[in-house]
Amino acid sequence: MLSRRVLLGTTLAALMAAPTVHAQTRTPIEMWIGVTGPAQDLLIAFGDEFNASQDKYQVTVSFKGQYPEQRAAAIAAFRAGNPPHIMQMFDAGTGDMFAARDAVIPVSEVYARAGLSFDPSIFLAPAAGYYGAADGTLFSQPLNVSTAVMFYNKAAFEKAGLNPDAPPATWPELIEATGKLVAAGQPCGMTSTWISWIMLEQMSAIHDTPIGTLNNGRDGLGAELTFDNPLQARIVSTLAEMQKDKRFDYGGRSNDAAAKFISGECAILLQSSGGHASIARDLGAPFGVAPLPYWPDLIAEPKNSIIGGASLWVFNAPGRTDDEIKGVAEFLSYLSSTDVLTRFAKGTGFLPATNAAFAAMTAEGFFAANPGRDVPVLQLTRGTPSDNSKGYRFGRWTEIRDFYHEEVEKALQGAQTAEQALKNAVARGNEALRAFERTATN
């Protein structure tokens, strides 16, 4: 009796263990991500699908906290000699990663070592420029790509006697429209999320104005910030002026300002295109999407805007085998396939990262069925990118963004002028860049 039970148990155990034993022969590939919501669910699903599609590699996609926490976890893991194979890193951390050459393997090199053909130009040009070196080497693979656009509440426009189908295209028009909105009883004309990203980075790009020297820092270390310029002074002083009568109302750093638009308080919102889905879900009113406003006296045809979001970096670590590199390359290749990126863009509101995915979505009529979703892509790809609209690359950019926030917040409070705010932000930013260079390895 006993022996039979043991036999049965052993058989069962062996049966259950069989897939596990099988799985252990697969090479494990770790990917850490820092996004939540639908984006997280989809990325985990992509990992599972990739595992099901082949039997050599076992990809594990894990959420390790929001971007800063996830980065901290990855840094700690790297220092302990055991980093994940792939890490998702937010846009502003790109400069830090470029400077840590020995910690990462450029994506182009990963594909080359794995023997896979790879062409960085399959990605949207601003994305390839942002994450690539001047010689065309792609350092990290674009994944969740976004850019800033203008959302406006059509109901509020109508109430204020504005044409809901003709959103303001320029700053003077925007100032006029917000004036009418406030006069018609709207508690707040416009607001903006992430002002460092939108007012500094995006506005500089579309006005073809540099943020710093050395090709916006993309030519290497030693760049000086130069954004204490007339364009920025005009933008910050305009915002401070509009803040006084709530034609503009500051809504905090990060994404907090979106709540002021969704609650109906503000009629216009400058925000990441990635916010489209939640606005469509929560704003109980018709809304439109329009390109970012520009100053027609400074530039006749605004340049392309720049990207935001995050990209995938491949960590270097002692003892990485060729097999692992091959697995990483296979998975990255899967994550750049048209099918995956199309589903990701549809499901999250991010933009398709490759030209092929954008074309596929256009061909199947997605943009016709979802008006406004093409505005960010068209804005990203319009015209010929200039050196000033190909992105920027500075170390400690997360910290420098906050210098900008702090100094501009003081200007919005009326505690200092726009010029002082920018001067201080530039001075503090340059100090941070010099400190960064002292620790950089190349």
Added chain:
Amino acid sequence: MRRKVIFRNRWLPYLLLAPQLGVTLVFFIWPSLQAVWQSFLREDMFGLSSTFVWFDNYRVVLADPGYMAAVRRTAVFSVAVALAALMPALLLAVMVDRMLKGVAFWRTILVLPYAIAPAVAGVLFLFMFNPSVGVVARMLTAAGVDWNPRLDGTDAMILVVLAAAWKQISYNFLFFLAGLQAIPKSLLEAAAIDGAGGWTRFRTIVLPLLSPVTFFLVTVNVVYAFFDTFGVIHAVTQGGPAKATEILVYKAWYDGIIATDFGRSAAQSVILMIVVIALTAVQFRYIDRRVQY
């Protein structure tokens, strides 16, 4: 007569202490030593290059006007939190102490907030005082107050002080109540017979007899404001607007995690550690002796 029991065993005490010592060693002493070591290094974020720079990080930190501003801010914040947490607690304790009925009920209700994590307390206040949707913010706006903690540093400071102090009131209340109940009724009755009114009795008898509890609570609250309020600030203001609520512990976190300057962050942690060790030492060595029991 009581008989003293003496264990003549050399290793048993150490064995009994070992788990506690082990935990302290692994989770406190070892990371502290690592912080001290890190504070002497200058490294990139991945530790690929590492230079021993002696006290450079400390020099950078102490010469930074931003750090000195954070020191002043932390002083204001700690005093404000301690006051805002102690005064209502004392008032509530005196009121509950005088009650005849329902003491257990009120005591339980008043202690409840202590069970809430600082970050959750922060989120509660964030919602109530949110300029767009907050209940309290709407009332303030209706009353003509231009309430905007996102842009106004003073508003933001008031908000984090309230959120941080609120949950600490429970803790203080419990200690004050215990202190009040330990005051011999005969003293108060004697004073009443001598003609002392309620306020006089409170001022000349209750307060002095409560002073050991008060001083203990002052230290605990200041240490709480120094360290445990990180969650509140992170949830409510992230140190903003324009650093208006960035206290020392938040700055140490920010410089390490966001700015990825580990040497500068470690130097700040070590300075904070020294401050708290000094605070506690002063409390137990100096103030304790001067308090009347």
